[in-house]
Amino acid sequence: xxxxxxxxxxxxxxxxxxxxxxxxxxxxxxxxxxxxxxxxxxxxxxxxxxxxxxxxxxxxxxxxxxxxxxxxxxxxxxxxxxxxxxxxxxxxxxxxxxxxxxxxxxxxxxxxxxxxxxxxxxxxxxxxxxxxxxxxxxxxxxxxxxxxxxxxxxxxxxxxxxxxxxxxxxxxxxxxxxxxxxxxxxxxxxxxxxxx
Amino acid sequence: xxxxxxxxxxxxxxxxxxxxxxxxxxxxxxxxxxxxxxxxxxxxxxxxxxxxxxxxxxxxxxxxxxxxxxxxxxxxxxxxxxxxxxxxxxxxxxxxxxxxxxxxxxxxxxxxxxxxxxxxxxxxxxxxxxxxxxxxxxxxxxxxxxxxxxxxxxxxxxxxxxxxxxxxxxxxxxxxxxxxxxxxxxxxxxxxxxxx
Numbered sequence: 154x155x156x157x158x159x160x161x162x163x164x165x166x167x168x169x170x171x172x173x174x175x176x177x178x179x180x181x182x183x184x185x186x187x188x189x190x191x192x193x194x195x196x197x198x199x200x201x202x203x204x205x206x207x208x209x210x211x212x213x214x215x216x217x218x219x220x221x222x223x224x225x226x227x228x229x230x231x232x233x234x235x236x237x238x239x240x241x242x243x244x245x246x247x248x249x250x251x252x253x254x255x256x257x258x259x260x261x262x263x264x265x266x267x268x269x270x271x272x273x274x275x276x277x278x279x280x281x282x283x284x285x286x287x288x289x290x291x292x293x294x295x296x297x298x299x300x301x302x303x304x305x306x307x308x309x310x311x312x313x314x315x316x317x318x319x320x321x322x323x324x325x326x327x328x329x330x331x332x333x334x335x336x337x338x339x340x341x342x343x344x345x346x347x348x349x
Numbered sequence: 350x351x352x353x354x355x356x357x358x359x360x361x362x363x364x365x366x367x368x369x370x371x372x373x374x375x376x377x378x379x380x381x382x383x384x385x386x387x388x389x390x391x392x393x394x395x396x397x398x399x400x401x402x403x404x405x406x407x408x409x410x411x412x413x414x415x416x417x418x419x420x421x422x423x424x425x426x427x428x429x430x431x432x433x434x435x436x437x438x439x440x441x442x443x444x445x446x447x448x449x450x451x452x453x454x455x456x457x458x459x460x461x462x463x464x465x466x467x468x469x470x471x472x473x474x475x476x477x478x479x480x481x482x483x484x485x486x487x488x489x490x491x492x493x494x495x496x497x498x499x500x501x502x503x504x505x506x507x508x509x510x511x512x513x514x515x516x517x518x519x520x521x522x523x524x525x526x527x528x529x530x531x532x533x534x535x536x537x538x539x540x541x542x543x544x545x
Contacts, residue, residue, distance in 0.1 A: 188542070197525055198394070198534050201541025329393055338394050342538055345397025346384070 183208040185241035187217060188343045191226045192335035195328035200226050201342065209242040209279055214288075217246060218254040232322060234333055235261040236340065238292050238310055239272075243279055245288040248312040258314035262323060262332055266308050267295060296320075300327035307331060379404040381437035383413060384539045387422045388531035391524035396422050397538065405438040405475055410484075413442060414450040428518060430529050431457040432536065434488050434506055435468075439475055441484040444508040454510035458519060458528055462504050463491060492516075496523035503527060 184205045191200035204220040206213045217235075221227060238246050238261045248259040272289060276282040292310040298320045299306050311319045326333040380401045387396035400416040402409045413431075417423060434442050434457045444455040468485060472478040488506040494516045495502050507515045522529040 190541075196392070198537055201538050203542055341394055342397050342542075345386075346399055346538075346542055 185244075186343075186346075187213075187220070187240060188339050188346070189217075189220055189224075190335050190339045190342065191224070191230070192326070192333075192338070195326035195334040198338060200224070202226075206241050206244050208244070210244045211281070211284070213240050213244040213246045214250050214254070218251055221255050221257070230257055232314070233257050233259045234323075234326075234336055235259065236336055237261055237263045237267075238289065243276060243285055245285050247288045248292050248310055250291075252313035258319070259312045260314065260319045260322065261292065261310040262336055263308045264332065266297070266306075298323065300324050300331045302331065305331045381440075382539075382542075383409075383416070383436060384535050384542070385413070385416055385420075386531050386535045386538065387420070387426070388522070388529075388534070391522035391530040394534060396420070398422075402437050402440050404440070406440045407477070407480070409436050409440040410443045410446050410450070414447055417451050417453070426453055428510070429453050429455045430519075430522075430532055431455065432532055433457055433459045433463075434485065439472060439481055441481050443484045444488050444506055446487075448509035454515070455508045456510065456515045456518065457488065457506040458532055459504045460528065462493070462502075494519065496520050496527045498527065501527045 184207050187204050187206055189202045189204070190198060191202070193199050202220055202224050204216045206216050217233075221230065221233060224230075233251065233255060235246060235248070238248060240246065246261070248261055252259045269289070273286060276285050276289075279285065293312070294310075296309045296311070296316050296319075297306050298309055300323055307323070309316070309319055309323065314322075323333050326335065328334045330337050380403050383400050383402055385398040385400070386394060387398070389395050398416055398420050400412045402412050413429075417426065417429060420426075429447065429451060431442060431444070434444060436442065442457070444457055448455045465485075469482060472481050472485075475481065489508070490506075492505045492507070492512050492515075493502050494505055496519055503519070505512070505515055505519065510518075519529050522531065524530045526533050
């Protein structure tokens with residue numbers, strides 16, 4: 154029997170899929186595949202799942218939530234980790250909503266500190282910009298932490314977990330680089346399967 | 350600098366892609382995506398790549414060879430591991446040819462002992478059956494080995510490497526199950542991205 158130690162699912166943007174065939178009208182909008190990987194601690198890959206979200210759309214939170222809760226691994230998951238809070242352009246994940254929808258703590262990790270004034274400015278060129286901005290602000294304060302080396306910082310947004318616990322989790326699971334191994338692997342898979 | 354320890358690339362069947370749009374006539378034949386993963390020993394995923402092959406086609410050997418030799422990881426690879434020698438129905442990999450084309454040893458691993466009379470019989474229903482059968486025979490003798498537990502056997506076809514060395518390699522890299530970790534992970538990725 155599998156022990157209840159599976160505990161991370163992380164996302165990586167996969168590809169921009171454009172359909173050449175007009176007949177497939179329901180899928181002519183650009184979509185991006187999101188890859189989730191299920192990791193046991195910082196070492197073992199236990200599963201891979203995927204969903205699709207629209208470029209600059211508003212479906213990231215709901216689709217990622219559905220992907221997680223419909224997975225056979227769901228009952229054993231302990232935390233969701235995300236590569237940042239924006240996917241597929243500016244399809245923003247509302248991490249508080251994702252936490253509420255899945256019942257799982259959410260930790261969004263970035264290597265660069267997000268430049269909020271620049272994001273706000275970029276959003277102005279998109280429809281429903283205030284709604285997107287609200288989702289960005291809803292992620293709350295960003296925190297700087299280091300995982301393996303004191304000098305190498307990463308940045309966290311958290312929901313449903315204390316910053317102290319989130320720091321412990323990212324440190325324990327950053328087994329190969331300065332980001333959690335699940336996020337590194339999700340990104341490798343996403344890059345390797347892109348351009349299909 | 351990356352040390353020259355990357356050394357396995359393995360394949361897993363990904364999906365059967367059927368195109369609904371007749372306009373895309375060059376791609377109406379069923380194809381299957383093959384996933385290759387680059388592993389450092391039995392622990393760390395270092396890269397993911399993919400190629401496509403035709404269902405019951407004859408392009409597996411060439412396309413897998415091209416995928417491997419065109420990869421940025423190629424210079425550091427030490428061995429190719431395959432999930433068996435048939436992909437996408439009966440698209441047979443000629444492991445001797447793959448060894449010659451890539452300059453890398455090839456180890457094909459299966460959990461079940463292939464039933465040769467049954468394969469031969471199944472091949473009769475396909476075009477160019479003798480050619481396929483020849484590629485199967487060209488894989489040579491199959492050898493039974495155990496990796497983690499004495500009672501759990503796996504089966505190897507090898508090309509360009511002695512059976513003694515191949516046994517050492519599969520034992521060293523079967524870190525999580527009774528097959529090499531690269532093959533376990535390639536299969537997980539293939540299953541998780543299928544049905545696109």
